[in-house]
Amino acid sequence: MEKLDNVIEINHPLLQHKISILRDKNTGTNEFRAIVEEIAMLMGYEALSDLQLEDMEVETPIEKCMTPVIAGKKFAIVPILRAGLGMVSGLLALVPAAKVGHIGLYRDEKTHEPHEYYCKLPEYIDERLIVVTDPMLATGGSAVAAVNFIKEHGGKNIKFMSIIAAPEGVRRLHEAHPDVQLYVGHIDRELNDDAYICPGLGDAGDRIFGTK
């Protein structure tokens, strides 16, 4: 698809290899879940390259010094339920002090429009870097609804992380929220008539949680 500002497709070979394992319909729940976590960690390394730092005093075996550490209080992870939950532990492994909010959305099977059923964000959301996680960006309806909600609650510095996206969803999120940086593992070909990503990996929530 065309190149868009603020859309960052991460082409690292380790990431592409792991995405191929997720695509395989024979990959079982255990492995699928573990790889989603690993991918979140790899993507997080890239997406969090501008995390805020603060100086801390440390005494080395030689002398005292001021040395930078992550200002963890300023970072929040917000998964879109359910599938986005699978990416949280990978990001928490990188920033254990991060706060975690939750946005519950499900897609109507016929209209494919998102319906909200739960939302809870950490306090001082306006001061935080917020990373929204969802492995799948399909029509973009859920992503746009989640970012709308976060902005209504004061969130300003928002990134969105998805493992696989459809061009339709990338464009929709970018048009609605051009300020939001989108980190994506792979942009696939298209959506099918049921608004599933092709070739995609199927239903991410069902594959992470072993439902269906």
Ligand code: PRP
């Ligand atoms: C999936 C996925 C996204 C959404 C993407 O969730 O995890 O949240 O669909 O589709 P969209 O871009 O067209 O909105 P789903 O609604 O199936 O809920 P689940 O995670 O609870 O299975």
Ligand code: URA
């Ligand atoms: N949600 C999924 O889990 N997979 C898709 O392909 C589209 C939406």
